[in-house]
Amino acid sequence: MTTHLFPFRFDPVLRPLLALLGVRPSTAWVRVDGDALTVRFGPWRLRTQRANVVDTETTGPYRWWRVVGPRLSAADLGVTFGSSTATGLCVRFARPVPALLPGGRPRHPGLTVTVDDPAALARALAVPPGG
DSSP: OOOEEEEBOOOGGGHHHHHHTTOOGGGEEEEEOSSEEEEEETTEEEEEEGGGEEEEEEEOOOOHHHHSEEEEOTTTOOEEEESOSSOEEEEEEEEEEEOSSTTSOSEEEEEEEOBSOHHHHHHHHHSOTTO
């Protein structure tokens, strides 16, 4: 079983603000293995089965005030873990998952992450589990 680890891209100007939230290169990553998608963004976590991922889409560039840090979309309750204004990957789920708050609410139908290589993350998520 192959495990892929994707670091977040950090815009230099955003690093100090994110560090105040506990988000640093050592505490921000996305891991894809045969069974699960796991995201760590400082103190925030998201974990779901790979089978729960239904679609991905590369997005961006972004305005800094819409992407920096952990964000909740008022439009669709999607969660963003953002560290760069360049590009990111939007991941949609069959069943919404918790990420932002303790207690499992709200649940998010999608996730956007600003990893170094969104295309590689999309490819890793497209590989069928066990394949």
